[in-house]
Amino acid sequence: MKNSILHKADSRFVADHGWLKSAQTFSFHDHYDPQRIQFGALRVLNDDIVNGGKGFGRHPHDNMEIISIPLEGTLEHQDSMGNVAVINPGEIQAMSAGTGIYHTEFNKHPDEPVTFLQIWLYPDQLNVAPRYDQLDYSKGDKHNKFLQILSPDPDDAGVWIQQQSWFHIGELDAGFGTRYSLKKAGNGLYVFVIKGNVHVNGEALERRDGYGLWPEADVNITATSDAEVLLMEIPEKW
Template sequence: MKNSVLHPAASRFYADHGWLQSAQTFSFHGNYDPQRIQFGALRVLNDDTVNGGKGFGRHPHDNMEIISIPLEGTLEHEDSMGNVAVIRPGEIQVMSAGTGIYHTEFNKDADVPVTFLQIWLYPDKLNVPPRYDQREYASGDRHNRFQQILSPDPDDEGVWIQQKAWFHLAEFDMGFEAKYELKIAGNGMYVFVIKGDVEVDGQTLSTRDGYGIWPESTVSITAKQNSSLLIIEVPEKW
């Protein structure tokens, strides 16, 4: 019997700070539900929109793998390691916070909001030296296929993190069917629908829905309309 958890878009926590609108799949800061803490090593999945010219001031992180995926607009990043960068749709940013890092994130455009996914994973090794990486990926490489954008191997495709996790983006045409095969037996798979309608092992999902499943080895996905997905494979224990 497969174990699974469904997180409909409307069930997420919402925080409206005026300059920031945040839809949070898991408990975060003042929003807390003991049943919504994490999915395996996946601790945070925030769907954030930041108004033009606004952002997150200098703040610390440690012992967490932090991934940002812009969907619309541009983010400007600066950190205590001396990195200054602009992150745009089609790119992925990762910070291994390790022993500790300070950073800021601001909307680069004064007039246009930026929407991005902020994702935190627990690392499988504590107190590593902090590290920053950012890469661009071609949108055509995820048309009707799983495009790997993150892995635990620095020599593999995409950015790498200190955890046995893999991220894939996919853009499926209506009616397209695919099977995702786990990289490691026993890992879980979390599907976040960026846009569209899909069926995942018989479970129907719509825009911004999330679905976590602990499959035996493979998961079947069928697009009910043109759809964009983020697939997160994570260990249950680390």
């Protein structure tokens, strides 16, 4: 197994459906790349732009952990569990699909696009009861530090999912450096640069680049411009 893998932003497959433009880090739907299947339990990382008033009609999922993080605009969600929610930038939504759910996702604004990250992780246990969680982290302290926004523990900070994963998000000033320590030995770290430029263990990353590592020690992260960065700690096996 490689110790690291770099996914440059312009290497992603881009699916353009008119109402939806989706930049896909890993193989998804009709696009298949045997070299880009997953990173450990991280199966999907789509950077989606949905036109005003458009969206994904009612469709099913099962046995997958599904995370949505709006970056611009407003996303409206409805599901077969009875949840009706609006998700804004600064919020994160998580669903454990478990035994099966149906849901819809639409751009709530009729005239402006919504941009959001759609992330899927394999669960560490199959056929759990479906559940929904949502968190507003916008007022959390993420200035020159990484704020935890997802974990496997319902009593810990962030939304919770059925997997030994932790997500953190940070807004870093140019020149600021810090370290990330894994929560669980043997996990990997997938770094996604939402905006700006950073160095991760010396590797230069730009806007929308992704970088996966299987580190043996703490990971060093330095912003080379003002930057916003999502860290996803992911198990190799589950």
